[in-house]
Amino acid sequence: MALDNRKKEVLQAIVDDYVATCEPVGSKALIDRHDFMVSSATLRNDMAELERMGYLEQPHTSAGRIPSDKGYREYVNSLMKVDRLSDAEGKEIKEKLSVSFDEIAELLKAASSALADQTGYISLAMTPKLTSSYLTQLKMLMIEPGKVLVVVVLSAGVVKNRMVRIPDFLTQEQIAQISNAVEQGLSGLPLSEISLITVATAAKDNQKVELPEALLNQVLYEAYTAIKQADNLDVYMQGKHRMLALPEFSDTKRAQGLFDTLSHDGLVAGYVDEVTKQDEKKEYMIRIGQEITLEGLDDCSFITTTYNVGGKVAGNIGVIGPKRMEYSKVISQINFVRMMLDEKLKQ
Amino acid sequence: MALDNRKKEVLQAIVDDYVATCEPVGSKALIDRHDFMVSSATLRNDMAELERMGYLEQPHTSAGRIPSDKGYREYVNSLMKVDRLSDAEGKEIKEKLSVSFDEIAELLKAASSALADQTGYISLAMTPKLTSSYLTQLKMLMIEPGKVLVVVVLSAGVVKNRMVRIPDFLTQEQIAQISNAVEQGLSGLPLSEISLITVATAAKDNQKVELPEALLNQVLYEAYTAIKQADNLDVYMQGKHRMLALPEFSDTKRAQGLFDTLSHDGLVAGYVDEVTKQDEKKEYMIRIGQEITLEGLDDCSFITTTYNVGGKVAGNIGVIGPKRMEYSKVISQINFVRMMLDEKLKQ
């Protein structure tokens, strides 16, 4: 059963009002604040109907209505008016992102910070997903005998490094030769295809110095793990503490549940990944309330989108806020930040 | 006016009880739970006296007493019994810290995590203060034309790196020569003595290739800023969300104030530094309630200590918890972690 026009308007008005006030909306308040050309009694009938259909909920008999998850979903899918970002706001974001960045991590931190400041909610920025990227450089730098810094550079502009231990007596020259060999053999190869075996064959095919097999393998193993750990996503999250100011989290129990989950970066990153796959074709992904399968986020909504590096889908940015969120505003903000990132990462 | 023995016992008992229950302690409850050989009336007199002297406070006339900041201070300074860590707990911490670490940062993260888990409060671990350390290595690694990774290695075992931009046409060889020259000229020099000028003279004294002055200066400037930013402390903080479970933070306003401040790493690091200087000679530094000059931490206590690298005072670890904290337990935990760090960083 579809919603007739007035019911749509009613639902829309209720969501708008509830977002603004965080108070259940009654038929009278609705009449007062909007130009419905009908009486409150008519709205009451509509509201009762909307409740029967699952779009609205009533905290108690004598309170007004609040949108259900389904109500928000309908709102987001077809009712809300998409905001244009004000010029002032666009300029502000632009300024915050006009950092000179030499590593993508810095830009993402700035993006996350801008998003948190601008929305007033929790922001999220994740380094590019590396499955789609490939190795461009591998350097091993002797820091002191037995200690080597492995620097891994990936096509998406990500640079990671990691300190590893190797036998004391190896020289910088030997190490450099090994890393050069591996780099030659592997550069251009997608990360997903790099395994201990491909590393080993790369080294053996391209290597000039002779080293005992066992020794070589030890170094290669360290190189391999360094490459593999470069695969880890970094998650930048900001603005958590702002949630405490919202009435929905005035109960510390809820806030605790939320923070508990959010303190596990991996969980969040995994969920974003899952959502991104589900809504592959969409410009942005929205999950509302119970739709979110992470514990403690039932009162939240989660909006994410993907940014591109060199024109290819790379990583995610997103916002976590209360269900009672200014969806259209947040969407336009997140979109703007995404566009800025895309542009800066076009190179 | 000094406290007589019984008053000391009374204060100690009140702190112990209040820490355990978070409820104001009355004279009767005190008699019930402890073996005072006097009547409740006597204790009442003592408590009134202790209040007059500023060690206790009364939330309202008809409630029991709670310790004031001064009361906690007295408790910490001379009343509390120092706990020995249980073997089980020691073992647990040991296990958590038995990560194989190649960078000091990893060890500190583990230490912070162990401390948070063990105390149930907020833990803190800071990378070594670098004013006392000196440069041991400086490497510049060309990632792509115009982009160079500067790796700075410091005596305290800290490795930092930073991507910088340089003119496109410089070659890896030129860059390497410059960085070698700078490294030769500066290695062994305390960070505090490194300035743009010392960097420049180091380069010019040791350099073999000739580059136009302006070009060279540009590269040196980038090297210099990379060295300088290696000076930034990293702060690892964990367990914030646990504070929400405490009754003193059931009011979200307070929690918000706390989290607001804690989200500024720099503030916290600066404060730790200040406290460390004030209590230079002490084994650990304690700040209670209003003694803490950070906003929003009036209901907290802050315990920090220093760990050593190679036998020299290096960085700080610490715990932030409610004033109503199990001081002796936390102190022994923090001490244990400190000892473990010292040992691991003896090298």
Add this chain to the structure above:
DNA sequence: TTTAGCACTCTTACTCCTCGAGTGCTAAAC
């Protein structure tokens, strides 16, 4: 299909009251 009217429900806020924990003080006992 819409509307006016009305009885009904339920929350919130306020007041009143009692209960109990805890106090301070006094006067007597040690």
Add this chain to the structure above:
DNA sequence: GTTTAGCACTCGAGGAGTAAGAGTGCTAAA
């Protein structure tokens, strides 16, 4: 001088009762 028993007093927590107000659903008429 110190300790103790006794007692009046204070104050907050919690429960009961009540009134106000917001909002509803339903009915009957337009």
